[in-house]
Amino acid sequence: MMLSHLRVIDLTQDLGRYTGKLLADLGADVLRIESGASTDVASLAWDSGKRLIALDPANSSDRQALRDLIRSADVLVRNCVAEPFTHEELATAHPRLIDIVIGAFAASSERPATDLTLMARSGLMAIVGDPDRAPMTLPGEQAFALAGAQGAVAALTAVHARHVDGKGQLVTVSALQSAVLANYREPLMWQFAGRVGRRTGNLLVRGKSGVRQIWSCRDGHVTWSLVDNPGMMRAMVKVMRERGMAADLTAIDWESTLIADTPRETLAAWESHVEAFFLAHTRAELTQWSVAHGLGLSQIDGVEDVLASEQLRSRDMWREIARPGAASVAVPGPLFVTSEFDASNQGDVP
Known part of the structure; x- marks a missing residue:
């Protein structure tokens, strides 16, 4: 050793x-x-x-x-x-x-x-x-x-x-x-910008807006976010559309959309479709699709999952x-x- x-x-x-x-x-x-x-x-x-x-x-x-x-x-x-x-x-x-x-x-x-x-x-x-x-x-x-x-x-x-x-x-x-x-991050923010950091909960704040990070699914939780990655976003919408759950996400031009500048209200509306899709499927299903199509999604393990890994x-x-x-x-x-x-x-x- x-x-x-x-x-x-x-x-x-x-x-x-x-x-x-x-x-x-x-x-x-x-x-x-x-x-x-x-x-x-x-x-x-x-x-x-x-x-x-x-x-x-x-x-x-x-x-x-x-x-x-x-x-x-x-x-x-x-x-x-x-x-x-x-x-x-x-x-x-x-x-x-x-x-x-x-x-x-x-x-x-x-x-x-x-x-x-x-x-x-x-x-x-x-x-x-x-x-x-x-x-x-x-x-x-x-x-x-x-x-x-x-x-x-x-x-x-x-x-x-x-x-x-x-x-x-x-x-x-x-x-x-x-x-x-x-x-x-917080001490540096105070030192250089004079700002005190604040709790953002389940939102990852970037630019002028924030995106959700943790989601419930049929048998637990996964982590995923709307990001400025057109290929990843198109892949997610494609998987959702194949299961009849993409709604109006199919009309979004991800190439010209900047998530960081999109109003939070708009993001919340888009996320409502993603939420319904995740709730309808298991962590294993979502993880399998993520690996196959590059969705950038990961399942969140509980204690029993870790012990049984x-x-x-x-x-x-x-x-x-x-x-x-x-x-x-x-x-x-x-x-x-x-x-x-x-x-x-x-x-x-x-």
């Missing part, structure tokens, strides 16, 4: 836990330090691929054992730069150690935060949801996941730097900043994790799979 020559110590709480998961997926030997094993489904997903070791840093003997483990590691991932050991103390004993500190705001900040409050402060929630309703957050712990991904990138960058100069380093990651970076099963996507006293649970496996890797050529084996 790509990172099989690296050992990682994971001391994070929920924030930053994804960093160790990603590094484990890439082949690193990740030791997750906890006072006891968890059977919580979310924890099992974040800790998939890690080796769990029960140690309590508050206990003197466990603290010394943890110190010894860190001395054998390449990367330490934690939430506080001073706990359970200061960075200066660790760097003195282990100058090649890469110390990744993932905090809510900054390594020195102790302000309380949750994934929800971080999402709200980042501005991401301001653009999620319908315009006439309260803002919403995204499914799962997205701010925590974004910080975890940045932590993994930081660790890999620091490992590369150590390969060049032989030195470890301290790297700090802010979960708030990670979420803000994911929300790149033949494509994901063929690449061994899922891992069954046993839970004491409870049914096993399927969690995602590695995001990346490599056919061959020779760690002996990397020059950074501890």
Whole structure:
């Protein structure tokens, strides 16, 4: 595996836990330090691929054992730069150690935060949801996941730097900043145009108008939009006409129509015909026609669809994790799979 020559110590709480998961997926030997094993489904997903070791840093003997483990590691991932050991103390004993500190705001900040409050402060929630309703957050712990991904990138960058100069380093990651970076459009809009973004719900706004993105069909939902692509629009109308549902869409000259400048009222009238067509057919039918005729449509999978996906099963996507006293649970496996890797050529084996 790509990172099989690296050992990682994971001391994070929920924030930053994804960093160790990603590094484990890439082949690193990740030791997750906890006072006891968890059977919580979310924890099992974040800790998939890690080796769990029960140690309590508050206990003197466990603290010394943890110190010894860190001395054998390449990367330490934690939430506080001073706990359970200061960075200066660790760097003195282990100058090649890469110390990744993932905090809510900054390594020195102790302000309380949750994934929800971080999402709200980042501005991401301001653009999620319908315009006439309260803002919403995204499914799962997205701010925590974004910080975890940045932590993994930081660790890999620091490992590369150590390969060049032989030195470890301290790297700090802010979960708030990670979420803000994911929300790149709204901060830039404010900085350069002085405008605050707004929620548009199920409309993709371009130019002077907006088009619908998510549609109900007979057995679920699909995603598709009216776009300035004459070939795609003609293909959709052709499929609809063959089933007697194109109505007045057949009279539109798509070559000379600019969707972005078409009044919303006109687009809504056109979309009413598309809505009726989608509601009369299944996701499988619509997807088949999309592939055959280039409609630019995709079905939206639910949880059961994802778990039953033949494509994901063929690449061994899922891992069954046993839970004491409870049914096993399927969690995602590695995001990346490599056919061959020779760690002996990397020059950074501890």
